[in-house]
Structure formats: structure tokens, C-alpha cells
Amino acid sequence: MLARDEEILKAAEEWRRSGRGVALATVxxxxxxxxxPVGANLVIDEEGNFLGSVSGGCVEGAVxxxxxxxxxxxxxxxxxxxxxxxxxxxxxxxxGGTIRVLVEKVD
Amino acid sequence: MRxxxxxxxxxxxxxxxxxxxxxxxxxxxxxxxxxxDVAADPLKDVLEHRLRSGKSGMAETRQGRVFLxxxxxxxxxxxxxxxxxxxxxxxxxxLAGYDVVIVDPRTAFATKERFPDVPMxxxxxxxxxxxxxxxxxxxxxxxTHDPKIDDPxxxxxxxxxxxxxxxxxxxxxxxxxxxxxxxQGVAKEALARIRAPIGLKIGAVSPAxxxxxxxxxxxxxxxxxxxxxx
Numbered sequence: 001m002l003a004r005d006e007e008i009l010k011a012a013e014e015w016r017r018s019g020r021g022v023a024l025a026t027v028x029x030x031x032x033x034x035x036x037p038v039g040a041n042l043v044i045d046e047e048g049n050f051l052g053s054v055s056g057g058c059v060e061g062a063v064x065x066x067x068x069x070x071x072x073x074x075x076x077x078x079x080x081x082x083x084x085x086x087x088x089x090x091x092x093x094x095x096g097g098t099i100r101v102l103v104e105k106v107d
Numbered sequence: 108m109r110x111x112x113x114x115x116x117x118x119x120x121x122x123x124x125x126x127x128x129x130x131x132x133x134x135x136x137x138x139x140x141x142x143x144d145v146a147a148d149p150l151k152d153v154l155e156h157r158l159r160s161g162k163s164g165m166a167e168t169r170q171g172r173v174f175l176x177x178x179x180x181x182x183x184x185x186x187x188x189x190x191x192x193x194x195x196x197x198x199x200x201x202l203a204g205y206d207v208v209i210v211d212p213r214t215a216f217a218t219k220e221r222f223p224d225v226p227m228x229x230x231x232x233x234x235x236x237x238x239x240x241x242x243x244x245x246x247x248x249x250x251t252h253d254p255k256i257d258d259p260x261x262x263x264x265x266x267x268x269x270x271x272x273x274x275x276x277x278x279x280x281x282x283x284x285x286x287x288x289x290x291q292g293v294a295k296e297a298l299a300r301i302r303a304p305i306g307l308k309i310g311a312v313s314p315a316x317x318x319x320x321x322x323x324x325x326x327x328x329x330x331x332x333x334x335x336x337x
Binding site: 004005006009010012013016017024026028029037038039076102104105106107 | 108109110113114116117120121130135162163164165174176177181204
């Protein structure tokens with residue numbers, strides 16, 4: 001099913017209330033051409049289930065992996081993704097843009 | 108994000124009220140500002156501007172660098188006419204994120220078989236519309252082609268600040284409609300807001316193609332800056 005914005009935030013609340021560890025990722029800043037606007041959300045649970053998106057699918061895998069850390073540690077992170085290179089997360093945006101993503105635990 | 112902030116935010120969204128989450132980038136401190144509380148907030152100017160634009164983003168304030176996540180209500184699509192075009196437009200609009208409702212007093216049209224999962228009110232617009240949240244986040248589309256139904260609905264929509272109002276009908280039909288509505292006391296400037304003939308010019312022929320043209324026009328009105336939308 002296609003997730004609409006309000007369903008993503010509702011899922012974040014419901015997942016947390018049902019006792020799952022949950023993290024919320026939000027696009028904070030974009031430069032150049034980026035597929036999802038600032039404010040776009042991705043919600044992730046402790047098992048790696050996710051709903052929503054912060055890019056066109058290019059960096060979701062890396063965000064989910066980082067989100068599992070955030071759920072465990074409780075400490076928010078800011079991730080930056082740019083054109084694919086060795087330094088960042090070994091993934092990049094094929095569109096050539098750069099995005100910064102806030103990942104925070106819901107608790 | 109604390110669960111109580113998320114929960115309060117979801118409650119505002121469900122009630123179709125705008126709200127902004129303010130995150131202090133340095134400390135990570137977070138708070139929710141409801142639209143009704145913006146005027147009394149220390150960051151009033153920045154927040155008011157954001158509410159109007161509906162855009163999230165970073166802002167420099169006296170209190171440091173903050174990230175503002177702006178939540179405006181999901182757009183609403185109110186359609187008069189449980190007609191063939193609506194059978195295509197309703198599911199398309201739902202995919203695009205709209206809450207859709209159809210109003211048509213003709214019970215032969217407004218059936219569950221024709222519209223299995225769209226909320227439908229088989230009532231006259233005068234009865235049905237006041238109960239719906241017709242607001243500035245609403246697109247209103249008149250598709251019955253019947254003045255008895257479309258005219259009162261258009262008068263209702265024009266009196267609210269719907270971001271889009273469109274009506275089915277050729278230039279000729281629309282000219283007659285404008286004349287009728289003027290006679291009923293609707294101002295010329297208000298009537299000029301009605302998009303008719305409805306939809307972007309993409310050569311649409313089938314009901315589904317007309318639905319694409321209408322949804323395209325609504326999207327342009329919602330997303331493009333004012334000077335580019337028309």
C-alpha cells in the first residue's frame with residue numbers, strides 16, 4: 001500500500017504504543033535536485049520494517065541501518081548523503097543532489 | 108521525538124489544524140506549536156511565515172538554529188456528482204494524498220457499487236456541504252452538469268477560501284452558469300476563480316483522462332507559486 005504522509009506519523013505513534021522500538025527520519029535540508037522535500041518522513045521499527053521515504057529509494061537502506069542504532073542508543077543523528085562516494089555511507093543519490101536527514105528515536 | 112509530542116501532532120492533523128514542530132539543532136530540544144498558539148510564540152514571525160508557505164526547513168532565530176517541520180492538513184477534495192469522471196478521479200486523488208468525498212442527491216448515481224470505497228453523501232449540497240470541512244485546504248470540483256446541484260454547491264465553495272474551484276462544462280455552459288450565479292448575487296471576482304472548462308489542456312477524451320487533467324490542474328494550484336498556476 002502507498003503510504004500517505006499522515007499515515008506515516010500515525011504508524012510511528014501506533015508502533016511505539018504497541019511497544020516496538022521506533023525511529024523517525026526527517027529530511028532536514030536538501031541541495032540541488034532531491035527527490036523528497038524537506039519535512040518528508042520515514043518511520044522505522046526495531047526489526048527494520050519501514051514506511052515512507054526520504055529519497056527516491058537510494059538511501060533508505062542506509063537510513064534504516066542507522067535508525068536501528070538510534071533506537072538502541074536513544075541518541076539522535078544527522079546523516080548526510082550526497083553523490084555516491086567512498087566517504088559518506090557508500091550509497092548516494094543518483095540524482096546528484098545532497099540531503100541531510102535527522103534520525104530520532106520516538107519514546 | 109517524545110511520544111506525547113507525536114501524539115499531540117497526530118491529534119492536530121486529524122482535526123485538520125496546522126502545527127509546527129520546532130527542533131533546536133544544538134540541543135535537540137523539541138516542542139509543538141499549534142497554529143492557534145503561533146501568535147503568542149516568541150518565534151511568531153518565523154512561524155507565521157512558515158505556516159503560510161507550508162514549507163519545512165531550517166531557520167536562524169534569536170534562540171539559535173532551529174529545524175521547523177510544518178504540518179498543514181492533508182488536502183481535501185469535495186466533488187459534486189457521482190458521475191463517470193468521479194469514478195476515476197476519486198481513486199486517483201486518494202493516491203495523490205487527498206481525502207475525497209462525493210456529494211450527489213441522485214441515488215441512482217450515488218451507489219456503493221459505483222463507488223465501493225469513497226465516502227459518499229446522497230444528499231443535496233445545501234444539506235451535505237455545511238457538515239464537511241470545506242476550508243482553505245480544500246479543492247472543490249462540480250461535475251454533475253446539473254445547475255440544480257452544481258450551482259448551490261459552487262456558491263457554497265466560493266464563500267469559503269478553497270484553494271481550487273473547478274466546474275465541468277464548455278465555455279458556453281460556463282458563460283450561462285456565470286450569468287445565473289451573478290443573478291444570485293455572487294461577485295464577479297469570485298466567479299473568476301472558477302476553473303472552467305475544467306482541467307489542464309492535455310486533449311483528454313475518456314473519463315479517466317479528464318480526471319488526470321483535473322488532478323493536474325489541482326496539483327498545479329496547490330504546488331506552483333501563484334503567478335505560475337493559472
